[in-house]
Structures are given as structure tokens and as C-alpha cells.
Amino acid sequence: MRVAASKLESFCVTALRHIGLSDPDARTTADVLVTTDTWGVFTHGTKNLGGYIRRLRSGGMRVKAAPRIVKEGPAWALVDADSAIGMVGSTFAMRVALAKAKSAGIGYVGVRNSCHFGAAGYYASMAAAEGLIGIAMANDVPGMTVPGARGPVLGTNPLAYAVPTGTAHPILLDMATSAVAGGKVFAAAALGKPIPAGWIVDAQGRPSTDPKIYPRAASMLPMAGHKGYGIALLIETLSAMLTGASIAGHVLSWSFDDTSKATGHGAAFLVLDVNAFMPRDEFEGRVQQTIAEIRSAPKADGVERIYLPGEMEWERREMALREGIDLPEDVVQRLQPVAEEMGVELAQALA
């Protein structure tokens, strides 16, 4: 189904307002989810709206949450997100990190009582949009095994960063520390397709290509073995051990566990103000020259372009804003019950 981004955003705002979210919080959340869809990252966008609403209804995420700074210094802060929907607590925290970085050169904000925050790249790109370097990360319920284990031990803890380039499109990486994001396994399961070997292992630790056994009887593999394990543990340290958030197996799944309980996620945001180090123009010139050099590197046989991290996502977004978002069938199916609960026809609401 092809829908205008603005229509999809209005639909999200209406659905979130319907269950009691304030107008600013509904708009913030809708912007995160729809921006993610415009990037083509459908596993982390409006597909999850219904699940978030279920949790907001049951109290596991608080409709009237008020994220706040509980402790701070000139260049850091600890935020209690008050079990707000993840997008509300995370944008609040990233704004604090941005303000700190603008006044102190660097800003680190750790968050506790957060929830699943969707695409980490959204928060990183908030910094780049203002000419600063942004990094975002979060822990999650264990879905990934580690070398030597056979069951889930750590979350597929995401890491994202964005670097301003002087254009509308920052360098943007948004990755899970697992071989792939869990959402890609769910998407394959929903489409009834097998997955490549190397993505998951079954409950005995054997490789499997059946996405349906995840997460009930399977774990993701970390990217690059011990390296993905190590980076996931660094993210667990910065977003949870250091913030007072729930750690690893103590985090609840936002989609599978008791929807009346807070998930206890943690998150962390780091911002560096380029201007502290050199004039912004000079920095962006250095970035542009590096981009040009990477693009003009000798190409492998059959390759026409070398992409910068995020470049495909920005091009998809431009097309989505111009021609509409081509929502995959599994996303449409998940939005259907959200529309039904409001007593509206989805196709009509998005037309």
C-alpha cells in the first residue's frame, strides 16, 4: 500500500491521541516512526505502533509520563524516562545531550526507565541536523547468544551514529550488534520465508534457517563473533549498568512480556560539538573530501557505486516523501487493528 508520509503521520498522531498521549508526545512518536518508514526500515517503524499502544493501554508504558533529569553536570546528565513510550524519553534525552554539547563541547546522557526506542538512527540524526555529531544506543531484552553459550545472553543492542556533512544528508549508521536485527527475522517469519544461515542458532546452539523458531526457541548470533559480543556489552554498560536501568535478562520484552509492567530499558546518547574543535565549515569540508575519496575508490567488478553509511536510507526517504511510502503488506496488516480500535477504515484514513 502506497501512502503519503503526512497521512501516515496523522494516522499515528490520531491513534496515540486516542489513547491519551499529549499532542506533543504523539507528534514526537509519530515523527520517529514515520521517518523510520521513509528510510525503508519497516521493522522499526509504524509496524510497531499497535504493540506500543497495547503497552500504553495496559500501563507498561505510561501515557502521562514526564521524563526528567535526575542528576547532571555541565557535560552529562542522567535521565529518568518515567516509563514513557521510548520515542518520548529518547528525544527528551537527546535534546538534553545536544544542549550540553552546545555549551560544553560534549554531552553524554544516560537514560533509565526507558522502553524500546525504535530506530537508534533517528536520535543520532537529531544531532547531525544541527551540525553536531550524534551517537545513540540502547540495551534490549536478550535475544542474542554469545561465544560459548547456546541461549540468549544479551540484547541485539543497537548502535547508531550520524555525522553532519554540510548537506541535508548526514553520514548515518544504524546497526544491531547481532548479525542482523531481530526485526528482520520476524519479517521473514511473517512472509513465510527461510533466512540465511549465520543469522540464528536453535535452542541447542545449532545453525537454523527457520525464522519461526525465533525468539521462542532460538537466539541471534552476534556480528563478527566475539566483536559483536564485546560491543553489545559496551552498549549494555553505557546504557544500563551506568544508568540504573535493568540489565540484560532483567529487561522485559516490550512486545512479548506482561504489558502492564515497565520494561526497564536503558539508553545512552553522546553528542560532540564540532565547533569546539574547528570551525564547522572546515570540519564539513574534511568530511566532504573524505566522502568524495571513498566514492571514487576503484570499484569491485560489476559495482557502479560505493555507498556511504545511510546513503541508501536518505535516497529512499527522498523518494518516499516525493512518491509516498510503499508500506509492505506485513506493516499494513499490523496497522489494521489499530484503525479498527478507533472505528475507522485504514485505507480511508491513509488515503
Add this chain to the structure above:
Amino acid sequence: MRVAASKLESFCVTALRHIGLSDPDARTTADVLVTTDTWGVFTHGTKNLGGYIRRLRSGGMRVKAAPRIVKEGPAWALVDADSAIGMVGSTFAMRVALAKAKSAGIGYVGVRNSCHFGAAGYYASMAAAEGLIGIAMANDVPGMTVPGARGPVLGTNPLAYAVPTGTAHPILLDMATSAVAGGKVFAAAALGKPIPAGWIVDAQGRPSTDPKIYPRAASMLPMAGHKGYGIALLIETLSAMLTGASIAGHVLSWSFDDTSKATGHGAAFLVLDVNAFMPRDEFEGRVQQTIAEIRSAPKADGVERIYLPGEMEWERREMALREGIDLPEDVVQRLQPVAEEMGVELAQALA
């Protein structure tokens, strides 16, 4: 050859003093290199002493360098390492980051005019030894290709972190963003052994198991494809684009390029003071509990232990300090000419 760490360290100090390094700088460098050998990371330890000395003699690294802060705020600094040997500039910068973090909660230090700094984990562990969280990274001469390219585009830019645990042994990850560190390919070449597929591609971008073609006619593959590419580019951003250091293809190789020229490496160090967020005891308790939970996770068939990042290295170090370092033959061969230049017998000097 089995040697006492203290003997190896004295040998390094003498050799570095011999070419004019000050006593403190010689001791600093020797401690980095020998600590690295005790971890069993022989690719980054005293094996490179001869190469560093060659560069110091020719002026590409400055014997009488004086690293200094050129710009700073309460929580960040920009350091010009004055083309010192990498270990001297990097320990200076990490000490600045530590001091900033202790007073401001967080400290970021970027470095320009650095050189190959050896094992990134050494600097990260400096922070953990004082109860703080440390992160270290650096760029390097391109030796790694990126998706779509067929030749080297970025360095195998290393990343390390250390988290204090309340014991003598922090969690410690030290990794290259390539599938493996370049030093492992050199080590295989020196031993005349083939390498596994997936480590390097040849000049046409085809997989190869011949370590001898690297780096002349081969490139490393990034770990986990686009993820390793993206993380290497983040490291390039923080250690070079933001610091004024040479970027990617503009960095000179410390071992292959004209030894009379500065390499222009960049580096970056980030420290977080746990005490700003919660009492150190509480933090270390959270870390200890997480470690216990990871260790007690159900194990894969045939596995007896699940290791924490760095645990193998700390156990190797304990054994090396107790029983001596078991120096591989290729390291001994590289130390031989260093001894000869000083007119001493290596075996005797290390006895």
C-alpha cells in the same frame, strides 16, 4: 624464547634510551609494548620495537617530542602529539581525558600528529585501573576495503574499551574493525601459513588465503560487512576528521612509508567517571552481577567456560608475569637486530 617481563622491559627501555628517548618516555613505551606481550597480543607488542626505532632515527617520529594541549574545555581537549612515538602521545592524551573525567564526569580527547599507538586496549585499561570507563580508538593507513570497492579505503581502525569490575581485571575489548587485525596476516605470512577465507581479498577483490600478498596486493575485509565499514568510519571521524589529523589515504604507514616523514595518525580517547552516575561500589556490584549471569548462562555442547571480553588476556598476563613471556620466534627474530645495533647479545640481555 621464555623471558621475564621485567627483563624484556629493561631491554626496551635501554634500546629506546640508546636512540635518545627520555627516561620517562622510554619507560612509558616499554610498559605499553611489554604489557601487550603479556596479554599474548604479540602482533602489537615488542615485535614492533625495531620499526619504531627505525622511524625515530629517521625523524618520522620525533625523539624529543613534547605532546601538548592545543585547545580545551572542561570536558574535552585537542592534543597535538608532536609526532611523538604513539605510546607517548597516547598515554599523555589518555591522562588528560582521565583528569577531565574526574573533574567533569566525562572527558573526550582527540589527538593529531600521533603515530601507530600499538594496542588500543592499553589506553582503555589505564582508565579502568582508576575505576573509570575508558574507550580508545585510532585511525590508520588504509588496509581495509569497503562494500563495493576492491582496494584499501579505510584503516583497520582499532577500538578498545575497558570497564572496571572492582577486581584487578576489567572487562577489556580490543578489536580491529576489519575481520581480523592486519598484524595477524603478517604473523601468518612470517610463519608461512595460509589464512582462513574471509580475512582478505586480492587486488581484483577476490577472496584469498595467501597472507604474503597483503598489503601489497590485497585488502582486509571489514568485520560484518557494512557494519565494520560504518564503525571504521565513525572512528575515522572522531580520531581524524574532528582532530585535524590526516584522514584515511593521507595517513602514512609507520612501517612501510618513508621513515623520515610524520605519519599524521589521529586518535581519540573517551573516559566516563562512574562516580558521577552512582557510587563506584554500586556500579561495580552491577558489573559483577552481570558477569556472574553471563558466566552461568547455559553452555553450547563441549564448552566449559564462557569468557568475558579480555578474560583470556588477563589470564595470559598472570601466567606471563609468573612464568615469563613465551615470546614467539617471529618476535625474537625482530628483536635480534635491535640488540645487534646496541652491540649486545639478545639472549644475554634477556636472560
